[in-house]
Amino acid sequence: MLVAGGGVAALELLLGLRELAGMRIDLELLSPEADLRYPPLEVVEPFDLVPPSIALADALAPLGVVHHRDALMAVDVDGHTVQTYAGATLSYEALVVAVGARHEPPLPDTLTYADRASRAHFAVLLAEAEAESGRVRNILFAVPPGSTWRCRSTSSRS
Numbered sequence: 001m002l003v004a005g006g007g008v009a010a011l012e013l014l015l016g017l018r019e020l021a022g023m024r025i026d027l028e029l030l031s032p033e034a035d036l037r038y039p040p041l042e043v044v045e046p047f048d049l050v051p052p053s054i055a056l057a058d059a060l061a062p063l064g065v066v067h068h069r070d071a072l073m074a075v076d077v078d079g080h081t082v083q084t085y086a087g088a089t090l091s092y093e094a095l096v097v098a099v100g101a102r103h104e105p106p107l108p109d110t111l112t113y114a115d116r117a118s119r120a121h122f123a124v125l126l127a128e129a130e131a132e133s134g135r136v137r138n139i140l141f142a143v144p145p146g147s148t149w150r151c152r153s154t155s156s157r158s
């Protein structure tokens, strides 16, 4: 089985499959990054903190998963092959595409923390909130209804 993606969905699938099927199936991961992508921890970066990194190699080695450091470009469903951005062709019996979702800003004129590219915007916001100039005096944190994530921090800025 070939799994494309390097986030929790891909890793949990590999862990689950190994648990269920043992070594009866070959598992391969197609992901460009060396570390597991874990967005919940990335939000500390604008605060000048470094999130812990989880090396995929450490997680995959005990599972006997082959890691292709490359990215999925196209799928030939009939031929049971994928093309990678580096120009390789990989064959598969079963393919799981777990490459994450595309982020869309939910509200105009707001900041949404989508990924590491958002870090710079939030760093500026924090710097302006801390500055004596008072340019930013209130920050509204909006959470959509139905969210089940747990937030332990209760601190706020005003």
Ligand SMILES: Cc1cc2nc3c(=O)[nH]c(=O)nc-3n(C[C@H](O)[C@H](O)[C@H](O)COP(=O)(O)OP(=O)(O)OC[C@H]3O[C@@H](n4cnc5c(N)ncnc54)[C@H](O)[C@@H]3O)c2cc1C
Residues within 6 Å of the ligand: 004, 005, 006, 007, 008, 009, 010, 030, 031, 032, 033, 036, 037, 038, 039, 040, 043, 070, 071, 072, 073, 098, 099, 100, 101, 113, 114, 115, 149, 150
């Ligand atoms: C700021 C933020 C905070 C969050 N906080 C929480 C939380 O507290 N609790 C919670 O439960 N959820 C939280 N989430 C949601 C959670 O991060 C996602 O549900 C989860 O990361 C989805 O995992 P995923 O593996 O599907 O996708 P992703 O984590 O997006 O990983 C996608 C992976 O696919 C790889 N990839 C992309 N394109 C290709 C390609 N073409 N070929 C191969 N690989 C590719 C990427 O490099 C990446 O490794 C948060 C999300 C964000 C953005």
